[in-house]
Amino acid sequence: MTAEERRGYAKGRAKRREILDHAMAMFGEAGYRGASLRTIATRCGISHPGLLHHFPTKESLLLAVLEHRDEVDGEWMSLGSPTGVDRLRRMADLAELNAGRRGIVELFSVLAAEATAADHPAHAYFVRRYRTSVEGAVLAYGQAHDAGALRPGIAPEVAAQQLIALMDGLQVQWLLSGCTTDMAGVLCAHVRAQLTVPF
Template identity: 80%
Template sequence: MTAEPRRGYAKGRAKRREIIDHAMALFGEVGYRGASLREIASRCGISHPGLLHHFPTKESLLLAVLEHRDEVDGRWLALGGAEGVDRLRRLADLAELNATRRGIVELFSVVAAEATSPEHPAHTYFVERYRRSVASTARAYAHASDEGVLRPGIAPDTAAQQLIALMDGLQVQWLLSGCATDMAGVLRAHLRTQLTVAL
């Protein structure tokens, strides 16, 4: 009795993931405002009403795309319970991973810039995302300080804001340089000026 509903549920989840993947690609290509739900539906091989069954608004699809990216990256960052220096090292490793997925980096950079407008549907999402990112990075610096490996004069809160800003700025430089900028290398060099241990 339950096999068919489960199969239907799994099929629905797979279709949602496919829609998110195609939306992520299109948002990266033309930006959030330039992408249409009809084009995304066409890429998925479904009708426009079929897409609306899964995501009733363009805003709901954008947020699903952003949340999916954060969920995947969050799980990766948390592997092995990384804290302190390990967490900071993992952020540099994340930049290395991002260098293999231009579409995702483009999506984030384009939408983050668009979302500075309070009217943008992802504005609140990005405000909260940056708050969480800076807070978690500040905790990593504070942990490094507790371990005695943070150089004197480095304030965890300020260092966290600097590192997040550096990561985002490097992504823009990387995109504009035709992917030539060594994002991970620059981040590791920056971290080496703050820490007394090897990365």
């Protein structure tokens, strides 16, 4: 690859990232159905055909936005390979991180509600995401149980579903409260009450 080709490739990647950032904001503001590719293109300073060069359909853009968010958060969640109580703590830390990313929280909350419709392009994505989120929490609670850190009577499967539901519900409350709800604080208090060790 020549230096000129490398520059072109880097420029293309930067433009793709810019499109994803603007699309993330637009989907958060207007939802998937209300967002317009032409408006996203205008915000990026490119033509509608220019946007379609990077993302040929609105569905492909939406899925790229969702996958990008998961990739970034997944890498952060896996740093140091936390398990058990440490993994649960990292989930609470994610709530703290999200408190500084209103656009992403808004996007997720709007799309998760829209995607309950079976014909929504992100329906399969959210079904899969909730399944893997609960499975990850079940694993963390199971590891905490095996380490003797979980209070008697706390079932990892039930606790995992409660935790994911609490995380999502807190995000909606946080958005509606003008971002004043202490998502991480409430989440920590919930998990702390389930453990026999400091959290």
